[in-house]
Amino acid sequence: MFTTREIVIWRTHSTLEGMRTAYQEQLHSLNAVLGEMCDLAGSAMDRATQALLQADLAIAEEVLSENDRLSELSARAEEQAFALLALQAPVAGDLRGVVSGFQIVADVDRMGALALHVAKVARRRHPAKALPEEVNGYFAEMGRLAVALAANAREVLDTQDPEAAVRLQEDDDAMDDLHRHLFTVLMDRDWEYGVAAAVDVTLLGRYYERFADHAVLIGRRVVFQATGQTPEQFQDAS
């Protein structure tokens, strides 16, 4: 590590242009780690959904044991972001890009935790299935959307394409629709599977919905990294 004085001297001697290039490279490398984290969270949710639908204990355990990998990447991403702030001392828009990086780490961590919650419900109810047959289709589709949102979040982290980043909101609208329909099934028809199943379905629905929310937030932060604008400002301007 460098002392404060060494960093101040180093900053003074560097050219601003050199700092800018180094900043761009390091931000790219940070976003690559964040993208890898999105892949892991998406894969965890994919397998947690399989474990849930098929009451597959082995897959549920796999999801639970592989979460350490996400924590490692999370720690690495935070260290890279700190190094970027300390050594490059970015200002204005660049600064916001790095701070967005910290926020994205928190979002993906939460996505991973929500996939774990799904896997834990599958494990808790094994060998029984947690879900009544009637709602399987909803969860298969919510799982598919969640995995797609994680993949899209990864994609926009790579491309920094603000228009694609804004579109994550649309996939989330589909998730919200499904979630609302699921509640109709729970509430309005003759639900014949008892309260315990209703509680599981309620919590599981919430986990998928929150997973999607965090993917949308990543999209919003990428818009900000790429344009310095909120998604609303960006859409008004374009």
Next chain:
Amino acid sequence: MFTTREIVIWRTHSTLEGMRTAYQEQLHSLNAVLGEMCDLAGSAMDRATQALLQADLAIAEEVLSENDRLSELSARAEEQAFALLALQAPVAGDLRGVVSGFQIVADVDRMGALALHVAKVARRRHPAKALPEEVNGYFAEMGRLAVALAANAREVLDTQDPEAAVRLQEDDDAMDDLHRHLFTVLMDRDWEYGVAAAVDVTLLGRYYERFADHAVLIGRRVVFQATGQTPEQFQDAS
């Protein structure tokens, strides 16, 4: 705003000691805004709980309309944190203190959103009560704990006392116990209030639990601000 070049010149001319004092003052001022946000979130959860227990529509509406104030403070806190990073260019421990500030903004925002969720359930079920009489006591107590946790989070933001910050975990253990008992009531006894009430109780329980989780996270971040250590490292060392 300053140009990049002006900031570099300014940094070079400032003494490190002067920067350090300015940093401390600005971090204190940032933490004061964060503390005010905790007050607002606690007060919102307090009134949302009243609205829920008494099916009081006026109080529910009040909580919903006052959320803008929290958003304003949230934007102000983020601006202060950005200014601190841009102008003071803190390093090492100080840098982590500011990044914790951004993370605390996100935690308190979420606490406010969860209080809103509670108020919305109260509004949706009005003039009926959302809760069956049997579980009122659980929610009165979870509400009390949530408000106490927000107050404690505010307190440790002020005092930067790492030992008090670690103790937030204990209040959260009490919340987790209540939450577990609530599920026992839902699942194991003869729940006679139907599936719709079970769904409401499940979601509401989750809102209080997550509110408490975020207060605990604020405590963890204060330990980090104050000592540069995680709560686990701090407790092992002391």
